Amino acid sequence: MDMVLAVLSWSCLLGGAIFLLIGALGVLRFPDFYTRLHAVSVCDTLGAGLVLAGLMLQGGFSLVTVKLLLMFYFMMFTGPTAVHALAQAAMQGKLQAVVDEHEPE
Amino acid sequence: MGKLRHAINLGLFLFALWLLLSGHYTPLLLLLGTVSTLLVVLLTTRADLIDREIQPVLIKPSVLLYWAWLGREIVKSNIDVSRRILNPTLPISPTIFTLRATQKTELGRVTYANSITLVPGTVTVDVEEDLFTVHALTQEIAADLKRGEMNRRVCEVEKVF
Numbered sequence: 001m002d003m004v005l006a007v008l009s010w011s012c013l014l015g016g017a018i019f020l021l022i023g024a025l026g027v028l029r030f031p032d033f034y035t036r037l038h039a040v041s042v043c044d045t046l047g048a049g050l051v052l053a054g055l056m057l058q059g060g061f062s063l064v065t066v067k068l069l070l071m072f073y074f075m076m077f078t079g080p081t082a083v084h085a086l087a088q089a090a091m092q093g094k095l096q097a098v099v100d101e102h103e104p105e
Numbered sequence: 106m107g108k109l110r111h112a113i114n115l116g117l118f119l120f121a122l123w124l125l126l127s128g129h130y131t132p133l134l135l136l137l138g139t140v141s142t143l144l145v146v147l148l149t150t151r152a153d154l155i156d157r158e159i160q161p162v163l164i165k166p167s168v169l170l171y172w173a174w175l176g177r178e179i180v181k182s183n184i185d186v187s188r189r190i191l192n193p194t195l196p197i198s199p200t201i202f203t204l205r206a207t208q209k210t211e212l213g214r215v216t217y218a219n220s221i222t223l224v225p226g227t228v229t230v231d232v233e234e235d236l237f238t239v240h241a242l243t244q245e246i247a248a249d250l251k252r253g254e255m256n257r258r259v260c261e262v263e264k265v266f
Contacts, residue, residue, distance in 0.1 A: 019187065026190035034228065035199050038186055038242045041225035046183040063128045070126070080222035080229075087222075087230045087240065097240060100198035 009057035016050030023047055032098040033090055037083055044079035048072075111155050116146045171262040178255070179224055186225040186242060198244045201230070204237040207256060213263035220255060 019042055026039025052072045059065040123138045124130075149155055189195045204221075208214045218229040218237060226246040231238040241247035 019183065022187045022190050026186070029190060030197070032199075034201075034230075034240045035197060035242060037228050037240075038226050039190060041223070041228070042183055042186055042190075045179050045223060045225060063125065066125045076223065077219070080219045084218070084222050084229055087228050091230050091238075097201055098199055099201060100244065 005057055005060075009054045012050045012054030012057060014054075016047050016052075016054060019043065019050060020047035033095055034087065034097045037087055041079075041083060044075070044083070048075055048079075108155050112146055112150060115149065115155070116142055119145055165265045167262050167265055171258060174258060175220055175223070182224050182226045182246070185246070189242070197242050199240065199242060200244055200247050201238065201240050202247055202251070204239050204251065204256075206235045206237055206259075208235075208260055208263050210263055210266055212266045213259055216263070217256060217259040220259065221250065 023039050023041075023043030026042060027036050030036045030039055049072060052068050052075075056065045056068045059068060120138065120142045123142060127134065127138060189197055206214050206217050208217055214232065214235065218232055221227050221229045221237070221239060226242045227250055228240045229237050230240050239247070239250065241250065
């Protein structure tokens, strides 16, 4: 049982780390400010979420897990709020987005 | 009368939160926790912020159901965006478009706008009454959002707010 928990927990932590890395790579690779925000969303949701899930499995049924759950809950609200604030500030600062002109059929 | 009930609810919720976060249950600390809870409720009342919107709605089944659905969407689009980051042959086609939200309450529209931003691949750039300006990473993601399933689900969950 301990073994199963350890494997699950470390898979979550590792998965989270991979998604954080992918998000960081996306920030470098995408062409402009707005598209880079989407890469940040990957870190914000699945990256941080999986790391927290892995830590919760380590914590078991304890107050630590409750605190981690609350952290997750608040991150789900503050993450998009921060991203929206950045996007809106960029828009109001008249930062042009790279837009695909090709119309979908 | 309704206000008093909202205030009591808020107090109970805050105290429960304090209990969960503290982990120390000696009489002195419990007293301090009670005092700080009462102080926060008092300040909230003085600032005239006691209304329906401060009700802790996180435990209602329909809200949990919506979160479960949103969680699945988040995982799906995370994988989609991650593949586009890792594989240079998968194209991106960024678009900006406007979207009409049909929620009736402000809180419902906030939930919708925040959900859009939370899902990787779409960001709500601006909210003007019921018109959202949304930036999407690809045309497909944009088309998916325009189909309006999320809009419908938020309208559904909004009824318990």
